[in-house]
Amino acid sequence: MISRFLTEVNTKFNPFSKQAKAARLFLTFLPPNARATGINIQTTLLPRQSTEPSMLYLKFKDGKEMNIDCEKMGIKSIIEEVDRHSRVLQKQADLTDS
Amino acid sequence: MPPRLRCPASASLTASISRSAVSSRPAMLAIASTSSTRSYATSLSSKSSLGGLRLPDDYVPPTKPPTARPPEVRKAQLLRTYTSLLRSTPLILVFQHNNLTALEWAAVRRELRLALAAISSNPDDALVTADVKLQIIRTRIFDVALKIVEFFDPSSVAPVKSGSNKNRVYNHDLSKAAYKAIKSVSEEPEKVADTAYGQLSPLMVGPLAVLTFPAVSPAHLAAALSILAPQAPAFPAPSRKKSPGYYDPTVQNALQKLLLVGGRIEGKVFDVDGVRWVGGIEGGLDSLRAQLVYLLQSAGLGLTSALEGASKSLWLTMESRRSVLEEESKPAEAAAEPDGEKKE
Numbered sequence: 001m002i003s004r005f006l007t008e009v010n011t012k013f014n015p016f017s018k019q020a021k022a023a024r025l026f027l028t029f030l031p032p033n034a035r036a037t038g039i040n041i042q043t044t045l046l047p048r049q050s051t052e053p054s055m056l057y058l059k060f061k062d063g064k065e066m067n068i069d070c071e072k073m074g075i076k077s078i079i080e081e082v083d084r085h086s087r088v089l090q091k092q093a094d095l096t097d098s
Numbered sequence: 099m100p101p102r103l104r105c106p107a108s109a110s111l112t113a114s115i116s117r118s119a120v121s122s123r124p125a126m127l128a129i130a131s132t133s134s135t136r137s138y139a140t141s142l143s144s145k146s147s148l149g150g151l152r153l154p155d156d157y158v159p160p161t162k163p164p165t166a167r168p169p170e171v172r173k174a175q176l177l178r179t180y181t182s183l184l185r186s187t188p189l190i191l192v193f194q195h196n197n198l199t200a201l202e203w204a205a206v207r208r209e210l211r212l213a214l215a216a217i218s219s220n221p222d223d224a225l226v227t228a229d230v231k232l233q234i235i236r237t238r239i240f241d242v243a244l245k246i247v248e249f250f251d252p253s254s255v256a257p258v259k260s261g262s263n264k265n266r267v268y269n270h271d272l273s274k275a276a277y278k279a280i281k282s283v284s285e286e287p288e289k290v291a292d293t294a295y296g297q298l299s300p301l302m303v304g305p306l307a308v309l310t311f312p313a314v315s316p317a318h319l320a321a322a323l324s325i326l327a328p329q330a331p332a333f334p335a336p337s338r339k340k341s342p343g344y345y346d347p348t349v350q351n352a353l354q355k356l357l358l359v360g361g362r363i364e365g366k367v368f369d370v371d372g373v374r375w376v377g378g379i380e381g382g383l384d385s386l387r388a389q390l391v392y393l394l395q396s397a398g399l400g401l402t403s404a405l406e407g408a409s410k411s412l413w414l415t416m417e418s419r420r421s422v423l424e425e426e427s428k429p430a431e432a433a434a435e436p437d438g439e440k441k442e
Contacts, residue, residue, distance in 0.1 A: 015194075015359040016369060021303045024194060027357070028304050032197040035354055043357060048369035 001029045001079045002086035005061045006039050013054035013070070014046035023054045025075040058082065062089060174272055176236055180243030181271045188364050189311035189319065191373060192301050193326070194357040195234070202352035206326070207232055209344050213321045213336065229312040230322065234305070241302040242280070246271050248295040250279040297367040301360050314364060319377040327358040327370070332378050 011027060013020035027043065035041060046052055056078070058066040064085060068078055158164060169175050184190075198206075210232060218227040255269035269275055283290060290296040309326070311318055320333060325344070328335035336344050343349065361373040368376065379386060 016297065016300050018300050020300070024359075025304050027194070027196045030196060032199050032202075032355070033351075034197075035351065041354070045357070045359070045370055047371055048360075 002083055002090060003030055003034060003039065004037075005086050005089040006058060006082075007061055008057070008059035009039060009041045010044075010057040011042070011055065012044040012046065012052070014048065014050050014052065016048045017051075017054070019071045020054045022070040022073060022075045022078055023056050026056060026070075026078055029075075029079065060085060060089065173236075173239060176239050177243055177246075178271055180235070180240050181246050183310060184243055184247045187310045187312065189314050189361070190363075191309040191319075191322070191326075191361045192298075192359050193232075193307045193309065194359050195305050195307050196355040196357070197305075198352050198355050202348055202355075203234075205343075205346060205348045206352045206356065209341065209349055210322060210325050212341060212343070213325045214318060217317055217321050223315070223317070226311065226313050226315050226318055230310070230318060232307060232309045232326075234307045237302050237304065237306050240306070240308075241299065243271075244295050244298060244302070245280040245283065246276050248293055249283045250276045252276075294362070294365055294367055298360070298362060307356075314376075314383060316377055316379040316382050319373070323358075323374065323377045326353065326356060328353075329374065332374060 009027075009030065011023045013023040015024065027041075030039065030041065031037075054070040056068040056070050058068065060066075066082070066085070068081065070078070073081070165172065210230070214227040214230055218224040250271070252269035255267055255273070255275045257265040257267045259265065290299075309322060311322075323329075324333040324335060327333070338345055358370055358373070360370065361368045361376075363373070363376055381388075
């Protein structure tokens with residue numbers, strides 16, 4: 001996953017629900033030095049009885065915000081979605097560099 | 099995607115295995131040097147096995163050669179490790195770790211050890227502290243181990259009659275019986291949902307680490323929580339003056355990536371708040387027991403006083419009645435006596 005262009009990751013999930021899987025796995029795809037490279041990561045754990053849907057909110061360097069529905073999407077499609085925008089930003093960055 | 103490091107599951111168990119492996123190595127070498135006794139299928143030179151029409155006990159089929167993997171990373175060994183861990187450990191905390199580096203793991207374990215050492219003053223506490231381990235687990239194998247511990251009862255396995263060994267019982271965790279037990283359960287998902295495994299299984303996702311305590315000791319749990327998942331009022335992080343190492347950027351980075359997701363305490367499943375509640379029991383189990391004893395004693399006192407009260411009040415009324423009667427009879431006697439005198 002291209003995580004260079006992310007500035008903010010907010011997740012909220014109840015680990016005792018099956019639907020939290022995608023949100024939890026998304027956190028594992030961030031690199032070890034993600035916080036040092038300027039990504040603001042916040043995780044909120046919901047209590048066990050709560051039925052609130054799990055939430056994943058992303059913000060990119062160009063200001064685009066993404067609210068991803070973790071209940072329906074699997075981790076693969078989430079990453080696809082994030083990479084689709086990241087590749088656009090990468091292309092722009094490459095063009096401005098050269 | 100960052101590279102993923104596979105770390106050995108349990109430092110302690112790995113150490114114990116390697117110790118035993120070292121001790122058994124001379125024996126293994128001895129077997130290897132006298133390998134003419136071992137019969138491979140390709141070397142049919144041994145005449146003794148031909149005559150008896152029975153394969154020797156140490157026969158190694160050519161399609162299943164002995165594994166070359168070290169024992170501590172074999173899946174079978176891991177599964178046995180995990181089942182024994184689950185059976186013997188009353189208090190397990192489950193953490194999700196998001197790409198911690200090896201350096202960060204070392205730093206976290208160091209801080210944890212220091213914090214636990216600070217509270218273990220008497221020998222009992224020190225015993226608990228010695229066996230508190232933070233270890234990375236293979237999630238899927240741990241999941242299977244949880245199933246085996248929950249649904250497989252080794253004592254219910256019937257002995258096998260056939261074969262040369264009569265009445266052999268194959269009820270180990272890698273046995274066919276264990277496999278069948280967990281297979282039959284996974285076909286009925288609605289039954290599983292109420293069990294401890296059903297509650298814990300949604301946690302078994304992604305990279306996990308478990309913190310295991312050999313005894314339910316709220317003091318140790320509180321110390322571990324204040325390091326690994328600090329929360330301001332109840333479990334404050336150690337002060338900068340007391341443990342400067344905790345504010346090392348390596349440790350702080352690591353703690354941001356460690357996520358406490360739940361726990362299993364004496365067979366029951368707790369979420370983060372439940373774990374904190376257990377950690378907040380002051381004075382440990384002994385104080386709980388003392389509270390219970392006090393409760394029972396005071397209840398007994400109340401009961402005896404309540405039971406006593408009825409008879410006491412009865413006695414009091416009877417006594418007062420008697421005194422009243424006596425009072426009444428005295429003047430009557432006093433009045434009767436002069437009458438009698440008059441009569442006489």
